[in-house]
Amino acid sequence: MKQNKYLNPYLGGVLLGLVLLSANFISGRGLGASGAFKSMVVSSVNMVAPAHAGNATFYKENIHEHPEGVMKSWLVFQVLGVVVGAFISGALAGRLKFKVEHSPKITSKRRLIFALAGGVLFGFGSQLGRGCTSGSALSGMAVLSLGGIVTMAAIFGTGYALAYFFRKNWI
Amino acid sequence: MNRFKDSKHLQNIKHLQNIKPRVLLAMALIPLALVIAAVPENTTKPYKLTIEEVVGEITDGAQYFTADQIADLIIQKDPSIQLIDVRPKDEFETYHLPGALNIPISDLLSDEWLETLDQDVRTNVFYSNGTVQSNQAWIICTQRGFKNNYVLQGGLNYWAETILNPQRPDQTAPNDEFAKYDFRKAMNGALGGGTLEAQSTPASSAGTMPEVAKKPKKKKAAGGC
Amino acid sequence: MGPLSVNEIISSNTNFFLAFLIGIGFGFVLESSGFSSSRKLAGVFYGYDTVVLKVFFTAAITAMLGLLFFSLFGWVDLSLVYVNPTFWHSAISGGVIMGAGFIIGGFCPGTSVCGAAIGKIDALVFVGGLFLGIFIFGEGYPLWEDFYKAGFAGFPKLNEVLGISQGILALLIVLMALAMFWVGEWAEQKFPREEY
Numbered sequence: 001m002k003q004n005k006y007l008n009p010y011l012g013g014v015l016l017g018l019v020l021l022s023a024n025f026i027s028g029r030g031l032g033a034s035g036a037f038k039s040m041v042v043s044s045v046n047m048v049a050p051a052h053a054g055n056a057t058f059y060k061e062n063i064h065e066h067p068e069g070v071m072k073s074w075l076v077f078q079v080l081g082v083v084v085g086a087f088i089s090g091a092l093a094g095r096l097k098f099k100v101e102h103s104p105k106i107t108s109k110r111r112l113i114f115a116l117a118g119g120v121l122f123g124f125g126s127q128l129g130r131g132c133t134s135g136s137a138l139s140g141m142a143v144l145s146l147g148g149i150v151t152m153a154a155i156f157g158t159g160y161a162l163a164y165f166f167r168k169n170w171i
Numbered sequence: 172m173n174r175f176k177d178s179k180h181l182q183n184i185k186h187l188q189n190i191k192p193r194v195l196l197a198m199a200l201i202p203l204a205l206v207i208a209a210v211p212e213n214t215t216k217p218y219k220l221t222i223e224e225v226v227g228e229i230t231d232g233a234q235y236f237t238a239d240q241i242a243d244l245i246i247q248k249d250p251s252i253q254l255i256d257v258r259p260k261d262e263f264e265t266y267h268l269p270g271a272l273n274i275p276i277s278d279l280l281s282d283e284w285l286e287t288l289d290q291d292v293r294t295n296v297f298y299s300n301g302t303v304q305s306n307q308a309w310i311i312c313t314q315r316g317f318k319n320n321y322v323l324q325g326g327l328n329y330w331a332e333t334i335l336n337p338q339r340p341d342q343t344a345p346n347d348e349f350a351k352y353d354f355r356k357a358m359n360g361a362l363g364g365g366t367l368e369a370q371s372t373p374a375s376s377a378g379t380m381p382e383v384a385k386k387p388k389k390k391k392a393a394g395g396c
Numbered sequence: 397m398g399p400l401s402v403n404e405i406i407s408s409n410t411n412f413f414l415a416f417l418i419g420i421g422f423g424f425v426l427e428s429s430g431f432s433s434s435r436k437l438a439g440v441f442y443g444y445d446t447v448v449l450k451v452f453f454t455a456a457i458t459a460m461l462g463l464l465f466f467s468l469f470g471w472v473d474l475s476l477v478y479v480n481p482t483f484w485h486s487a488i489s490g491g492v493i494m495g496a497g498f499i500i501g502g503f504c505p506g507t508s509v510c511g512a513a514i515g516k517i518d519a520l521v522f523v524g525g526l527f528l529g530i531f532i533f534g535e536g537y538p539l540w541e542d543f544y545k546a547g548f549a550g551f552p553k554l555n556e557v558l559g560i561s562q563g564i565l566a567l568l569i570v571l572m573a574l575a576m577f578w579v580g581e582w583a584e585q586k587f588p589r590e591e592y
Contacts, residue, residue: 009447010192010577012429013454019421020455021462025471026406026414028399029478031422033505034526041530058537061247077412081419082426082506083513089427090514098515101434115434115518118501119508119525120532122494126505127533128544129490131480133504134422136487138452140480141569142459144553144562147482154491155498162499163441170438170502193581197574200457207464208567248541250548251481292550 006093020142027074030139034126036079038062043070075135105168114169129154225310234309235324236296239351242334242358245269253293254323257308258300268298268330276304279311289317298323298330334358402476423510432511434502434518441499444587446580453573460566484547501525 006012023031042062046053053059066073090096102111126132129151131140137155140148228234236244244252245268254271256263263273274284276299288295295312297305297320305322312320323330332338337355340348401411429451430436439445466472498504503511503522511519537544555565 006430006447007425007428008192009429009450010196010454012425013451014196014458016422016425016429016451016455017458017462019418019425020459021466022421023415023418024399024459024463024477025466026400026418027411028402028476031418031506033509034530037505037523037526038530041527041534045531045534056534056537057541058534064243072412074412074415077415078419078422079509081416081421082423082509083419084416085420085423085425086427086432086510086513087423088420089424090432093428095427095432096514098517100517102518103435111518112521115501115503115521116525116528118497118499118503119522119527120529121497121525122501122503122505122522123497123526123529123531124533125490125493125495125497125529126526127490127530128486128540129494130483130486132494132506133452133498134506136480136491138456141456142463143474143477143479144460144555144565145480145482146549146552146554146557147487148480149554150482150484150487151491151494154488155495158492158495159441159499162496166499167442169500170435171442171444191581193574193577196454196577200461200570200574203461203465204457204563204567204570207461207468208561208563210468210563212467212561212563248545250545251550290550291552292548 017142020139023078023139024142029074030135030142031078032075032131032135032139033079033082034123034132035073035075035135037123038127039066039070039073039076046070103168103170105171111169114166225313232324234306234320234322236321237324238330238333239354239358241268241296241323241330242355246358251293253287253295255288255295255297255308256299257297257304262300266327268327271298274308276308279308288312289315291318294319294321296321296323299326300328301326399472399476403473422506423513426507427510427514431507432514432516432519434511434516437504437507438499438502442587443580443583446577446584449580450577453576457566457570457573460569464562464566479551479553481551482549483545484549486544486547489543497529 007015020031023029039062042053042059045059046063053063063070087096100108100111102108122132126135129136131137131148131151133152133155136148137152141152241252241254245254254268256267256271256273257276257279258273259275260273263271263275267273272287274287278284279288295317297308297312299305299308302322302325305326309320309322325333334355337352337359340352400406401408406414426432430447431451436445437448440448463472463474463477467474494504501508501522503519505523505526508519508522508526512523533540553562555562558565
């Protein structure tokens, strides 16, 4: 079956903007993703090594901030929604398929190693920067936050600065 | 003739469909942006409060931070909070909260502290032994148009009773009393332990302090990613 | 009126349920726009596919204008909407690390979830990396706690720093974004690639 084409990016952007607007209108906050991963990490550590989680500042603060349970956070529910929404869209467009996507010039193995390394960096950076592309850059820009716009410029600026060195992976 | 007209009409429609999405987007957004740039901003209420609003805030207790909240913020080293001790210098030197600044109420109007107090970066939290002086400081600063002013509920007396010397609740007490006790114990440990006798002002007023502000001020939704 | 949850018009459980629905919308739009494909995402850095640029900035300016209009009509109290704090050190260094992660891994957290949801194994591995990265941050937290909390500058908005009204700034950002789209479409014609 021929793959369905993607949405026009401007239409997609307007729709995404309306989703973001409704998040701000309903919950007074923007969209996010990495915060949900933080909740999952904190709750896993708390489950595996509760003594450690009660001791180390990072986990302790997070557990304390969510007295009803770390997983009962807005972003966790939102990210569960993302999984469902993306699956529906992929199913409708006939894009559901297990595969490793990579440039023909590199092997799957190399792609996966780089994906892991990129994930580690992004995970670390999102904690340091208090939010990822969606939470800090996109949502921050919508409310004209100085910090969000600075983070966005740093993300894209670094991406462009390093693009040359990793061109083989993508082109 | 008719057919010719039709095809021309069709061409027009086709022409419309051929407009690039980018141009369509520009045609929609630029006028909206012009409108929003032209209209005056719907500013939220001015910072200076009317007398009625001041009275309203005080009777609602909206200006209070509870001792538990402040203990939590101190331990998290929250940089957005600025604790201000409005007692005289000698009392400050005897005991003060970690990281607090000493601005005796008589110095509150001096230019020296103007920049510290009148900013929109950190939250001012005033405290004294009870809450009389800290509330005075709160009114002065709020009326001068400074932003983000709060008061430590119950003052240091209540702080000493709850955070520094938490009392184990009775066996029959509801569970959340025990949770509160454990929390305060933990806070005490994290703050370096130690005990402190209640200050000279009558302790009875501290003991009857309401546990929670009646109508807590609407705090912004937590955010972040 | 708004934000509904802050003004306690809806309960916290309703808020969580709506978060789930908002998430569905978020995921659906990201996936439909092609954000589940890392090569499409990385294209923005080489000019062959600027879909990221277009979707990202169109979304940001749409939401920005929407919020300003909502505020104008009195539908939402902007002073109750969360504005990200500004911590200079961590905003810049965190952004730089994330930028490196983006070009190396080809995803960001939100898009990797989308990719994983439709079966991209590289996206799933990226998600694993995210967990690891956050775990490392948590374990070493005492080492960078001071740095993490340094350079706090409050919750400033860009227009306050520039000393102009939000509306004027919004107009400038809209014009800038449209100019960027124009450059993006030019780049796509200059460096054409097949659709992935």
